[in-house]
Amino acid sequence: FDKNPIPDSREGIEEYIYSLCRWWRACKIDEEG
Numbered sequence: 001f002d003k004n005p006i007p008d009s010r011e012g013i014e015e016y017i018y019s020l021c022r023w024w025r026a027c028k029i030d031e032e033g
Helices: 010-032
Strands: none
Touching: none
């Protein structure tokens, strides 16, 4: 997971949040097994 700085553009922020959610869900799935 790339910890890139939050972009200024709105589209960039939406993509950042989307990727963060995907990473979080994947992380939770890994924890649950």
